[in-house]
Amino acid sequence: MIRKTTLPNGLRIVTEKTPYLRGAVAHLRYGVGSGLEPFRLWGVAHVLEHMVFKGTPVMDQVVFGNEIARLGCSTNASTGFESTTFEIDGPAETILQGLDLFAALLTGFHVPPEEFDKEKDVIQEEWKMYRDDPSAWGEDIAYHSLLGNFAHPTIGTPESIDSLTRRQVLEFSQAHYTPDNLVVGVVGNLEHEDVVEVLLKYFGDNDRKCQPLRLPPLSQIKSRHEEEDSEQEQVFVGYRAPSIQRPDLPAFDAAMTIFGGDSWSRLFQRLRNELGLVYNVDGGYSGWPHVGIYMIYAGCQPSETDRVLAEIANEIEKFKADISGDELLRSKAMLRASLLMSSDQLGNKVQKLIDDEVLWGEWRPYERDIADLEAVTLDEAMRLVHEVFNDKQMTRVTVGPHQPK
The missing domain is CATH 3.30.830.10 (Metalloenzyme, LuxS/M16 peptidase-like)
Incomplete structure (x- = not known):
């Protein structure tokens, strides 16, 4: 088809x-x-x-x-x-x-x-x-x-x-x-x-060729605060991550779903359910052929900004120490369900058609994506966690009335 x-x-x-x-x-x-x-x-x-x-x-x-x-x-x-x-x-x-x-x-x-x-x-x-x-x-x-x-x-x-x-x-x-x-x-x-x-x-009759554009070099600002008169502080903690064409990206996805992917994730359980510091906290991946990023987001009371940042840092350190087999099993189940449900939606289907063509030059069946996911091991997931959660490639941005320490 x-x-x-x-x-x-x-x-x-x-x-x-x-x-x-x-x-x-x-x-x-x-x-x-x-x-x-x-x-x-x-x-x-x-x-x-x-x-x-x-x-x-x-x-x-x-x-x-x-x-x-x-x-x-x-x-x-x-x-x-x-x-x-x-x-x-x-x-x-x-x-x-x-x-x-x-x-x-x-x-x-x-x-x-x-x-x-x-x-x-x-x-x-x-x-x-x-x-x-x-x-x-x-x-x-x-x-x-x-x-x-x-x-x-x-x-x-x-x-x-x-x-x-x-x-x-x-x-x-x-x-x-x-x-x-x-x-x-x-x-x-x-x-x-x-x-x-x-x-x-x-x-069909248009033979113009695309003129190349130069990819700008990557650079980084480690910390930035934007003063904003608002009721809530917006907190962002970002890391460089694998590019979208990395063969081990499924291992990264599986690990980060455990950390910040849903209401059962470690970030949500700790910062919202246990401590009541935030209404929303999550982590998300974006990727391109030459680089990727993992961005953690939280919104909190300005007076709690330093504590939220400290708790995120603590959760990262605990995550780098251990992932359980049951957590990986749940993560795979959630990602597999997401793939299957997206395959029923027209917009997702056409986006996958084009993504696969641009990235791989061919369409990749959903079954292949699921097989790559199921093959992820704990060791692979932990290796990606340590690769990404590296302080040298971290950026912290806050927007609100409180400048963190």
Whole structure:
């Protein structure tokens, strides 16, 4: 049910036919995001993502939105550090028509001059929205502090957004929105050949090649406090972690699910259930081909910030000393369940199609991922714990009224 076609210009198309589902979803992912932007262009990938929806010379944003709605479809987009993804979902019987409209938009958008400054103002408001959310703002600071300019805020800064020109945005699209830098994934009750036909119509004659961007060197700020007049202190403790293509990543996932993955995890049990210091505390992994991070987050009363940080440090030291076989068994069960349940969801299915294509050049069956997970041993898990929980690669960020000692 999984099929792949690579067009002569390098565009890759991967589909999964699902006759048992009535909905369908398509993702069109370009391999460029904010992490590869030159300093003078911070925010350009995100601005470009917005500007695509302004329409083409023959189909403005109102017409596009109305036509998509008539099909019962919806669209969205997101910019990450290494990719920009355009999404469309709807009924399987109309998704091809929606994909046709979306492909016309992506290959024909023109960034109307009268709309450009207006949309930059909208993005400035978006930046203010993030700035007014201490947890979102703190996460941006924590990522940037841990990884340097690769992880600068995806949205850019007010100054960088204001300085971007329409010409810079169009040049960025010409250089990086190219077929050889695009992977399209579609999941639904559709024929692979029909999907290829739609995309071939719009992208087939485009032979532009993606211009390379330099990956910024990694850097790190060990500790940072952002003064914020708020009721709660936002606490972030981050570590460098295995890259997403590391063969031993399943061992890391299994270990960190024990530490901070759910309500039964060690962090939650200690800081919330035993001590009552926090409402929410967890740990999460993000990874890219060249680096990964593990970020611990907690929100607490400002007066308890130092104690929360001390308890996190204590839990890390205890974790480095021992993991039980029963904990590993529970972790594997939770991760296996997550894989199985995600395989039933259209959005997760199409994301996996594209992730596997980008990372491995082929689709990896869920059974293979589960087998890799089940093969994890206690020794492997402990080795990853000691590799990651290293004070030399730790960053601590707090946002709130209390500066920790």
